[in-house]
Amino acid sequence: MQFQLTEDQQMVQKLARDFAEKRLAPSVAERDEKEEFSRELFNEMGEMGLTSICFPEAYGGAAGDVLSYILAVEELSKVDDGIGITLSATVSLCAWPIYAYGTEEQKQKYLVPLVEGEKLGAFGLTEPNAGTDAAAQQTVAIADGDDYILNGSKVFITNGGEAETYVVFAMTDKSRGTRGITAFIVEKDMPGFTFGKKEHKMGIHTSLTNELVFQNVRLPKENMLGKVGEGFKIAMSTLDGGRIGVAAQALGIAQGALDHAIRYSKERVQFGKPIAHNQALAFMMADMATKIDAARLLVYRAAYLKDQGLPYSKEAAMAKLYASDIAMEVTTDAVQIFGGYGYSREYPVERLMRNAKITQIYEGTNQVQRMVISGSILK
């Protein structure tokens, strides 16, 4: 067993870190305040190849591994996890299922521009009445000659409205339950495809979350992803991978908060000494660091298993569950260390605390993660 990143992995990590510090850090507070998604910054990431890390060269990728990509999400998220989840949504939730289940034509048409960062991707599964119960899909796709007619809506869609390419799930046969769900690739400018309200969220303001509305959207048969009735399987396997991305986002948030807390506690003087010299706070930071390291090992292991082609569903759920729970704890403690200033928008830790919460909720609530884990160990 080795706990050493390869040179490739270290270099991708450094690349993402430099980008985050130089390009994201100067504007993250302002973009958070204005609830502003920056397509320009995403495009820069695309040009650098951060969207291409873990795909083969044949599709415009850098032929790196999943762990390198995860390291990039972590580094971006230390500074701006809204951008981190933007990347994770386009790579893990849109490009990946097209790579894993798409035909060669679909890969050339849809995957390559996503990998090259020219287009942004999104994933549409959640509906107003189908959250954790993803099988309760009300969006329907009815066969009409060689086409399918799509009707319904999706909510809380990351990158919604801005993305050009969507992987969308719909019922093609209600009588078959989960086996009646089919996946489709939908393009932004298809007639009948519109966007509802932009969500105003507690956190992750630098990412975009939107409602998708489909009114008689005509989809050519070539836009079906996988086979008829394979949608639920595609959604679940996509989320297995997506969870590693969310776990990396949570890990980045937690590390970012600890870094801020360490710096601040060494500078802030009360009773004539830096507050870091108080054992109560020093031990708090020791616990924060230990939790973060434990989370990091879980996250990297899940990515490693995916790279090795080994089963990783349970391990991805553990990584997401633990990393997001400790992100919430660590950011709460970081705010505490900052005291009154921690509660102020003048300092970054309140933002990290607001952002941490969503990682316990999306891409499967942490209760769902426990269902996945217990289902796996008790079967």
Added chain:
Amino acid sequence: MDIVVCVKQVPDTTEVRIDPETNTLIRQGVPSIVNPFDKNAVEAALQLREKYGGKVTILSMGPLQSKEALKECLAMGADEAVLLSDRAFGGSDTLATSHALAAGLRKMGKVDIILCGKQAIDGDTAQVGPEIAEHLGITQVTYVSKINTVDEQVIRVEREHEEGYEVIEAQMPVLLTVVKSINEPRYPTVKGTMKANRKEIPVWTVDDVEVDRDALGLKGSPTQVRRIFTPERRVQGEMMQADTAREAAALLVKRLVEVKII
């Protein structure tokens, strides 16, 4: 067009730590970066290649660890990189360093343009570039802020000046040192980084180049650093506010009397 960029790996800190015994830099434990001005030189070279075609080679002298800096330049898009590394080069001052780099450049054969950053952020001497040009007997232009045109015979550049800029036409081959304002260095790409990682970086020792050994290392270094210290911080001046010049003068006189200056 054959372009060579000379780069230096420098410590990524404003507080350079010095070995009090030898008065040389302590490199261990300090994160290292490519000297920022050298990145501008690399960017300028890449832009020249995009415009006129050719090859960009990076040259550095330093310990084996400097390969990291060379990899970063390769990741930005340079074609080749060579490291001059040998104990014989250790302890070199700017003159000895420039002898070593000039020897490396001679070994490379035909070079049209040599680019350097205007100075390194650790030593801040701005001497190595001009010295290389002297050893090679070629034209040099320092503090270049823009490269206008290049052909086989001449290059036309703008040289930054306190009150503006000079337009200079120089004979090729030429050595240019560049300032920060010349460009914004590009970020390396993921693909470039991975490719750079797989690239062999040849290491040339003192035996691989033709150079007078007495001109290298501590022996070839006329500069001896006697002492390095952080200058005492100047206390910030006192600002006085007043509505009129008369009031301000009165306040000032009062204060100067108080501190017994007048």
